[in-house]
Amino acid sequence: MKVLxxxxxxxxxxxxxxxxxxxxxxxxxxxxxxxxxxPYRIGLGSVTLFxxxxxxxxxxxxxxQQLALGMALHFVFAWIFAINGVAYVLYxxxxxxxxxxxxxxxxxxxxLQVAMHDAGFHVPLxxxxxxxxxxxxxxxxxxxxxxxxLLTGLAxxxxxxxxxxxxxxGGYEWARWEHFWLxxxxxxxxxxxxxxxxxxxxxxxxxxxxGYDLKETEVxxxxx
Amino acid sequence: xxxxxKTPLTPExxxxxxxxxxxxxxxxxAVCVAGGWYWLNSQPLEDEIxxxxxxxxxxxxxxVRNTLYSDRHLVRTYPASAIGKLKINGDxxxxxxxxxxxxxxxxxxxxxxxxxxxxxxxxxxxxxxxxIDFKCVEGWSTVTQFAGALLSDFTAKFxxxxxxxxxxxxxxxxxxxxxxxxxPSALHPQSLLAYEMxxxxxxxRHGAPLRLVMPVKYGIKNIKRIGRIEYTDTRPADYWAxxxxxxxxxx
Numbered sequence: 001m002k003v004l005x006x007x008x009x010x011x012x013x014x015x016x017x018x019x020x021x022x023x024x025x026x027x028x029x030x031x032x033x034x035x036x037x038x039p040y041r042i043g044l045g046s047v048t049l050f051x052x053x054x055x056x057x058x059x060x061x062x063x064x065q066q067l068a069l070g071m072a073l074h075f076v077f078a079w080i081f082a083i084n085g086v087a088y089v090l091y092x093x094x095x096x097x098x099x100x101x102x103x104x105x106x107x108x109x110x111x112l113q114v115a116m117h118d119a120g121f122h123v124p125l126x127x128x129x130x131x132x133x134x135x136x137x138x139x140x141x142x143x144x145x146x147x148x149x150l151l152t153g154l155a156x157x158x159x160x161x162x163x164x165x166x167x168x169x170g171g172y173e174w175a176r177w178e179h180f181w182l183x184x185x186x187x188x189x190x191x192x193x194x195x196x197x198x199x200x201x202x203x204x205x206x207x208x209x210x211g212y213d214l215k216e217t218e219v220x221x222x223x224x
Numbered sequence: 225x226x227x228x229x230k231t232p233l234t235p236e237x238x239x240x241x242x243x244x245x246x247x248x249x250x251x252x253x254a255v256c257v258a259g260g261w262y263w264l265n266s267q268p269l270e271d272e273i274x275x276x277x278x279x280x281x282x283x284x285x286x287x288v289r290n291t292l293y294s295d296r297h298l299v300r301t302y303p304a305s306a307i308g309k310l311k312i313n314g315d316x317x318x319x320x321x322x323x324x325x326x327x328x329x330x331x332x333x334x335x336x337x338x339x340x341x342x343x344x345x346x347x348x349x350x351x352x353x354x355x356i357d358f359k360c361v362e363g364w365s366t367v368t369q370f371a372g373a374l375l376s377d378f379t380a381k382f383x384x385x386x387x388x389x390x391x392x393x394x395x396x397x398x399x400x401x402x403x404x405x406x407x408p409s410a411l412h413p414q415s416l417l418a419y420e421m422x423x424x425x426x427x428x429r430h431g432a433p434l435r436l437v438m439p440v441k442y443g444i445k446n447i448k449r450i451g452r453i454e455y456t457d458t459r460p461a462d463y464w465a466x467x468x469x470x471x472x473x474x475x
Binding site for chain 1: 235236238239242243245246247250253257261272273274276277278280281284288292293294297298299300357359360361362363364365439440464467468469470474475
């Protein structure tokens with residue numbers, strides 16, 4: 001017989017789905033800002049494998065020449081990004097939900113098993129709670145990255161008033177570099193996350209929207 | 225179909241009901257987000273950006289000025305070996321060559337008659353030298369040495385009492401480039417009226433004979449070739465703020 005099982009709390013789902021459009025606006029406006037000074041690349045010495053970003057990317061997205069609008073959007077929506085993120089972390093800590101999320105000693109070994117299983121190897125999946133070990137590590141890392149984005153962002157935003165923060169992050173130029181690569185991290189995470197969600201199927205996605213899924217239970221008879 | 229309240233829902237029905245509600249909610253949320261984005265972009269512009277964004281930039285300025293900002297927060301200074309090559313990134317208001325010998329500074333103190341100063345008047349003030357990271361709003365920065373008079377010394381000497389003004393406005397002799405600066409930032413102990421850069425007299429393209437150097441502001445506020453300085457309680461016009469940038473532009 002099947003029973004309803006709560007997979008994700010209402011608050012968690014709200015934080016998650018609010019974050020999605022807000023982070024999208026932050027990345028979009030971040031690109032408008034980055035365009036004005038775009039030095040980052042993948043390469044070594046004089047060899048550049050990929051420059052962030054090639055002209056075709058700017059042409060395709062139409063993000064050129066909008067630094068002022070980008071800064072305005074970024075420094076307005078940063079408030080919502082920060083409030084939503086801080087509220088999520090507080091909620092997770094106070095409610096005890098962090099226990100289902102934070103990795104433990106076993107997580108790193110198990111995450112390797114999960115990764116190998118997902119890659120198609122015949123490796124048994126370790127027992128798991130709400131999240132498997134790979135999810136625990138990844139989702140916790142994403143939350144930490146969110147915090148780092150806030151800190152590196154503040155370090156670039158007010159390097160004179162928050163000079164101690166800017167210095168702690170390696171200085172103005174490094175803080176900007178870190179801020180950029182954290183964002184690239186979100187983009188990479190998003191692509192893998194999307195693929196995994198598609199792979200995991202409808203019931204998994206539905207649970208992130210409505211919070212519940214059906215669960216097979218061994219108890220076959222029970223009264224009201 | 226309405227469910228009879230006497231027959232409890234099966235788990236499948238309960239899930240379907242919750243799922244239906246939640247997806248309608250998610251859809252409504254998506255419509256609200258799209259509508260909100262459309263609304264924001266259809267708002268009237270205030271100095272080139274939608275009015276709600278401009279309003280929040282004003283809130284950000286208040287928050288920073290009331291909490292973070294302190295004239296005891298000094299920017300980092302660097303050794304001479306760190307000095308880079310500051311590029312020339314703008315010549316608005318400096319399109320025409322300047323006759324250095326004929327230059328004079330038009331000074332308008334708060335509630336006192338205007339007067340004119342020469343470069344020697346500025347040079348007579350104590351000389352301050354600093355090597356700081358000059359930051360452009362575009363995102364790049366260059367370690368640069370500047371020498372000149374502190375704007376606070378200048379104010380105390382030539383416009384005593386004008387510290388009470390809320391703002392300083394400056395513009396080029398041509399009036400084509402102009403900035404407004406809040407008084408606390410102007411009186412910051414690292415805010416200079418500079419006449420030297422990297423050990424040499426300021427070049428024409430870098431703003432000779434006198435330019436503003438405030439390490440607590442982006443380069444857009446650091447006007448080159450100053451022609452007039454005015455102390456005022458009315459917020460002065462600002463060239464790049466009119467083009468959509470944050471008026472405060474503080475670091």
